[in-house]
Amino acid sequence: MADVTIWNEYRHEREDDDVAAVYPDGIHATIADALDDGGDERDDGPDHEIRTATLDDPEHGLPPDVLEETDVLLWWGHEAHDEVSEAVVDRVQQRVLEGMGLVVLHSGHYSKVFKRLMGTTCSLQYREDGGTERLWVVDPGHPIADGLDESIELPRTEMYGEPFDVPEPDRLVFTSWFEGGEVFRSGCCYRRGSGRIFYFRPGHEEYPIYEHEDVRRVLRNAVDWATPTEGAPRTFGERD
Amino acid sequence: MADVTIWNEYRHEREDDDVAAVYPDGIHATIADALDDGGDERDDGPDHEIRTATLDDPEHGLPPDVLEETDVLLWWGHEAHDEVSEAVVDRVQQRVLEGMGLVVLHSGHYSKVFKRLMGTTCSLQYREDGGTERLWVVDPGHPIADGLDESIELPRTEMYGEPFDVPEPDRLVFTSWFEGGEVFRSGCCYRRGSGRIFYFRPGHEEYPIYEHEDVRRVLRNAVDWATPTEGAPRTFGERD
Amino acid sequence: MADVTIWNEYRHEREDDDVAAVYPDGIHATIADALDDGGDERDDGPDHEIRTATLDDPEHGLPPDVLEETDVLLWWGHEAHDEVSEAVVDRVQQRVLEGMGLVVLHSGHYSKVFKRLMGTTCSLQYREDGGTERLWVVDPGHPIADGLDESIELPRTEMYGEPFDVPEPDRLVFTSWFEGGEVFRSGCCYRRGSGRIFYFRPGHEEYPIYEHEDVRRVLRNAVDWATPTEGAPRTFGERD
């Protein structure tokens, strides 16, 4: 069981009726529900201690004490990346290096926190065509793939295509096939400092992606994988 | 300029009229022609010293002195992997560890030399459907991608699909999209000892894949990339 | 809790009085004791189901059913690597690719199973000088480092020095400093197929290395880390 904070920009859902129809309580609420859902043979009681935070909360809902108590932070943002304060980005980066897990979702590839931790533009190609995506498990032994079949099919979604301007992942778990002819590294694992980072592509706001059973399972697996372990001391500075 | 040896099983071309129609002098001859082809703005004289070797040559055309003089070995095999002697596999492995480059093509994924160097089964999924493949450049900064566009399209080919049971590549240069719905890591770089290894998927014997201009360019780039550099000594054993 | 099999060559202890004095019941017995030792704040009952197997047992103690039931295999060998049958090496490799964890210890770097899975010679430099080794944790966030301090000090041991002819590790957890002036990558993580492999350098037969509290903790951590997870299917072959 981990202390999980789900961060959502939470603007589309309040501004756009189509999005509100898909995610009436916000994307964060649907993700919270997914993480709490032990329907996939998990019978170990309440899975996680979950809280949510959004852009328009004070300090974006991420004051120091919240991050201090967070084991794994999930991040969904899209249209207002620039409104996230540098102070919060600094704080998230520091906590990741100390060991906090970070799961970056979909358009969060362009978030300040992800770009800060990757050191690259995190750019990609895209097309909002509502076509089919099939996410292939390319690393069947990875715990984030636990309980999946050989691929996940999403009937209607936005396309993301290569090149994806990120460092070569430590491990690549999923690669997406798109109906329109593109591919994308859609499940990428990184370690930065003592923290585990997972980028997971699915999640456009106009489609009920986070209702998909396999996507929900990946979210649960990713939180488990990203939960900090004990480790050894990170001691820096002058030595005697 | 490198000393290049192109190894080809050279059975399909002699046994099957359809294959002979595509590769009348053998796949090795077409690859030799590709490597010698400076048509893509290369004007630096004869590119490489090229020799070819085939399964039915004595010692499969790879006696010690040939390997000793080889900078980069290309490998194409399919139906007769088991006929390759362990002695030759030992020799190729040793030379790669000493620095010889190795470019493994298409069905060569199941060759003894590739399995020996990878330590895995190198299994995959496949379907001979003659569908379209698009190889996306996922690492545009890699020298094996020099001079390419964002993708290479092969109108008719065999499909290879994930999972591909190889170690995570040191660098992934290409990922393939297949018309039938699959993806594949189709350009994988490894280092083993001092040797550079590149696995490149295209190359089914029934389609003129090695006549494709972009595929030929990748072969040339791969040979350049895999050519040994000087390095430091590899000294092992007891120290004073 | 995992099903653990500790494989030991078990010759030195029976042939050499000095070694017998250090490991009277065999290195395997001392390791078994280490794995069962919850002294380091572990209070979760019996840690593992442990069995041992040695070279001179029928099928080296590793018939198919034993490997089938093994979650993590530890491997210590030194003077008789060549006596291990190819059939058993094949079997161990296959089980690792299917997900079985493998922890290779000290002179096991030259074992057939490790060389098979690495694809390289696994050579190194060495000197039996009884000098001091300090293993630095270079990846403090790694679970194999859980509960350690910044380094482990072994007062008297054999030296292993670079170069170490293995593929670049997926993650490097420890790097050793030796009194005599050498360094060595002494804790190396790999994934091959669905299996996790950890090479851990400490363990010379003439010193009571496996009695050292921190070394014992690393062995426990490594078994936990290498225990298989569920994963997704590894399906290969022709597709419809």
Place this chain on the structure above:
Amino acid sequence: MADVTIWNEYRHEREDDDVAAVYPDGIHATIADALDDGGDERDDGPDHEIRTATLDDPEHGLPPDVLEETDVLLWWGHEAHDEVSEAVVDRVQQRVLEGMGLVVLHSGHYSKVFKRLMGTTCSLQYREDGGTERLWVVDPGHPIADGLDESIELPRTEMYGEPFDVPEPDRLVFTSWFEGGEVFRSGCCYRRGSGRIFYFRPGHEEYPIYEHEDVRRVLRNAVDWATPTEGAPRTFGERD
């Protein structure tokens, strides 16, 4: 031949007589001399087009046109990292992602440009004890090790120790042994975007490290390695 820009903070040499005695024309001048030094069997004419730039030049000597024309940038800084403007850091990052090579030296590990590109604190341990360092080649096949022996010995230098808070290197070329008992990953290769980055530890301002023949060779090798290749297009944004 590459267009090389050597960036040096150039403060110690002007403020401290001891440093001025070692590097009378600045560290940048000594490095420039090293890069131009074909003494190691290089006979291919002038090696590089070299310019230098320092912190107190307008725009730190790195206006857009200079970076645009730079193939490889070397970076030495120490006491004034904070004075480097964000605009110049942005510009260097962008050029690296486009393909410019970057060689970060010694205390440059704490520079804004390196921290930006790594996404981590780049912290480490240190001790100014003037002890001996031995850099072991752990990747003898790497071109940055060309022409070296198995190790480089620096009789007097500052110590840097693990942990080093950087992402796991794509390839680790050198690991340092220090007389005082520490180790350090002292030659680390990264790719970010299309750019190659090499961190090389040696270089304290109080010792004539950049006069050492092997260190000079590594600088030349690193510039060769980091020189951009052609690549494929990096196209981002909306697709039709």
